[in-house]
Amino acid sequence: DAGVIQSPRHEVTEMGQEVTLRCKPISGHDYLFWYRQTMMRGLELLIYFNNNVPIDDSGMPEDRFSAKMPNASFSTLKIQPSEPRDSAVYFCASSFLGPSSYNEQFFGPGTRLTVL
Amino acid sequence: LAKTTQPISMDSYEGQEVNITCSHNNIATNDYITWYQQFPSQGPRFIIQGYKTKVTNEVASLFIPADRKSSTLSLPRVSLSDTAVYYCLVGAAGTASKLTFGTGTRLQVTL
Numbered sequence: 001d002a003g004v005i006q007s008p009r010h011e012v013t014e015m016g017q018e019v020t021l022r023c024k025p026i027s028g029h030d031y032l033f034w035y036r037q038t039m040m041r042g043l044e045l046l047i048y049f050n051n052n053v054p055i056d057d058s059g060m061p062e063d064r065f066s067a068k069m070p071n072a073s074f075s076t077l078k079i080q081p082s083e084p085r086d087s088a089v090y091f092c093a094s095s096f097l098g099p100s101s102y103n104e105q106f107f108g109p110g111t112r113l114t115v116l
Numbered sequence: 117l118a119k120t121t122q123p124i125s126m127d128s129y130e131g132q133e134v135n136i137t138c139s140h141n142n143i144a145t146n147d148y149i150t151w152y153q154q155f156p157s158q159g160p161r162f163i164i165q166g167y168k169t170k171v172t173n174e175v176a177s178l179f180i181p182a183d184r185k186s187s188t189l190s191l192p193r194v195s196l197s198d199t200a201v202y203y204c205l206v207g208a209a210g211t212a213s214k215l216t217f218g219t220g221t222r223l224q225v226t227l
Contacts, residue, residue: 004159035217042217042219042220043160043203043217043220044217091159091160093159093160103148103150103165104162104165105152105160105162106162107158107159107160107161108159109157109158109159110157110158110159
């Protein structure tokens with residue numbers, strides 16, 4: 001298995017533009033997580049899905065952020081409109097079991113987003 | 117939500133044993149304790165997970181006292197390649213939980 005795949009690896013955009021980040025989880029994993037990492041706040045969970053259904057989106061910072069999982073092999077995180085404070089590394093992770101049990105999450109390489 | 121506290125940074129020489137302690141005073145009954153390792157420009161990587169007492173795998177040991185209010189990650193005989201950030205993660209029972217890695221412990225291993 002190729003592991004969790006994220007695209008693009010780097011994204012530079014201007015304030016106000018729409019940004020879409022993509023993730024392909026490991027096949028057979030029922031859980032998918034989106035994280036954001038910054039120097040100030042560390043690694044924060046934004047949202048996670050179980051069997052394509054969003055379970056907890058309490059970490060999504062505001063309405064400008066949205067996430068979807070149309071099928072078991074694909075998820076997107078969209079920011080519209082983007083702002084400079086959204087600049088961060090965004091990680092996608094997947095796991096076989098959920099966060100309430102023995103849970104090894106496999107992380108993708110991340111997308112480094114820069115909003116000018 | 118079980119908040120965790122770790123040292124910001126630690127230094128070690130190659131070949132030494134390194135112990136990183138994490139405090140989690142309000143850990144819930146159903147919470148597991150998990151440690152991840154992150155190298156620069158990479159996503160975190162799972163190291164070990166436990167619920168109580170001691171857990172050991174091929175890369176580390178995890179010691180959890182009876183009250184479970186803290187845990188210690190032990191790395192035997194570290195090498196330069198163990199230089200990374202280590203995160204202690206506690207949680208997360210139930211579906212309305214929030215997983216927070218925090219800022220972790222930056223371990224620097226030198227010769």
